Amino acid sequence: IPRDGAIAALRRFCQKYSVNGKIGNLKVETIIKLACVVLDTNTFAYKDKYYRQIKGGAMGSPFTMVLANIYMLEWEQKLLQHQHQHHEIYGRYIDDVFMTTNLTKEEILEQLNETIKTDPNIKITITINQALEYLDASVENIFCMSF
Known part of the structure; x- marks a missing residue:
């Protein structure tokens, strides 16, 4: 992740979740300065x-790790909103993302490619399939009809 982009994302995150300009006992500006030192x-x-x-x-x-998660949280907002609006699943663990969708393959590829374009620093590999491995699980889409 780019340094300046990460610091900017951290600043926005801290400002959003701060109370009176502080996270706990630390001022947001102190957190930013400490992040820059690190x-x-x-x-x-x-x-x-x-x-x-x-x-x-x-x-x-x-x-x-925390900084990367804050940076990624901003990057994935459009995907999160879309998944929430369509009652779909979205999960991310570090750099692995899992999503469900009822969109066509072309529609989801278009949406993912639009998201990818927003930040050239983030490289992703897309796998679309009925079954796949995610973390330590095998996930399979099985279509069932009840009568």
């Missing part, structure tokens, strides 16, 4: 040389 001072050593990471965040860092 992202801007991410260093590592390799073969006796020090490097600074200039894009993204440290893999496995709890803060980076």
Whole structure:
């Protein structure tokens, strides 16, 4: 995720959920400054040389995971709204998304491609099928009619 985009998303998230400009005891601006420190001072050593990471965040860092989830929450809003309006399922765990739909394959591909275009930093692979693996589950669409 891009640093500036992530910080902007974090700011909007904090402002939306703050009470009197604070999350708990911290001012929103303090949270933003601390986030910048974490992202801007991410260093590592390799073969006796020090490097600074200039894009993204440290893999496995709890803060980076939260920041990525906040960033993705903004990105997926149109999909979430569509799924809610049509009483469909939408679930995301980190970078795996599962959706149900009654749209045609062409309609859902159009909707997904429109969403993908909104952020070139997010790369997704689309799998549309009657059955698929999601996390540790096998999911299959079985059409049943009751009489």
